[in-house]
Amino acid sequence: MILVVAKGIVILFAIVFFLAGGIMFIRPLLFRSWIAKAGSTPLINYSEITIRLIPAMAMVYVAPETKLPLFFQLFGWIMIVTSMVL
Numbered sequence: 001m002i003l004v005v006a007k008g009i010v011i012l013f014a015i016v017f018f019l020a021g022g023i024m025f026i027r028p029l030l031f032r033s034w035i036a037k038a039g040s041t042p043l044i045n046y047s048e049i050t051i052r053l054i055p056a057m058a059m060v061y062v063a064p065e066t067k068l069p070l071f072f073q074l075f076g077w078i079m080i081v082t083s084m085v086l
Contacts, residue, residue, distance in 0.1 A: 006058040013055035049083050056080045
């Protein structure tokens with residue numbers, strides 16, 4: 001059950017990642033204004049960093065079940081470490 005939820009989180013994260021890339025390509029000024037708001041207050045900044053830990057932990061958890069386990073583990077751990085440093 002946990003594996004299914006973790007896979008869903010990773011898939012949702014991938015969709016959000018691709019949508020963000022599409023918005024960045026199509027409407028860069030709009031995306032830039034959203035990014036500016038991301039660090040505008042400590043609450044928003046720390047919330048974003050904390051929320052980023054969820055897909056990172058899910059990536060590390062599902063890594064052995066993927067075709068590219070090293071990539072998922074490495075990317076997940078990089079996200080976890082950078083979140084902790086920030």
